[in-house]
Amino acid sequence: MDESNQAYEPKRKLTGYEAVRNAILQGIQEKELVIGRQVYYQDYSKKAGNKANYQRALYFLEGAGIIVNEVIISDKVPKELMQRIGLVNE
Numbered sequence: 758m759d760e761s762n763q764a765y766e767p768k769r770k771l772t773g774y775e776a777v778r779n780a781i782l783q784g785i786q787e788k789e790l791v792i793g794r795q796v797y798y799q800d801y802s803k804k805a806g807n808k809a810n811y812q813r814a815l816y817f818l819e820g821a822g823i824i825v826n827e828v829i830i831s832d833k834v835p836k837e838l839m840q841r842i843g844l845v846n847e
Contacts, residue, residue, distance in 0.1 A: 773810030777801045778817055779844060782834050785823065786844075796827045 771779065780801060784790035798811050805811040818824040821838055823831045839845040 773806035774813040777814035
């Protein structure tokens with residue numbers, strides 16, 4: 758039953774800032790990005806497309822309390838945030 762529900766979910770292409778935001782959040786979830794690590798534009802330039810999208814993703818993550826001045830300050834992503842942006846379907 759779960760598989761059939763997933764088949765009906767509309768899939769859309771992520772915008773540049775959404776792709777960067779999701780990549781950073783997944784990195785934190787998978788413990789690839791740890792507290793104190795600096796995030797660089799060069800690491801996400803292909804996903805972002807341009808610097809404005811990268812900055813927009815950082816502003817979103819700063820508001821969520823995940824990043825400050827391009828430095829990771831949280832080792833966990835709140836479950837509610839993961840659900841809101843569509844990374845978890847619980």
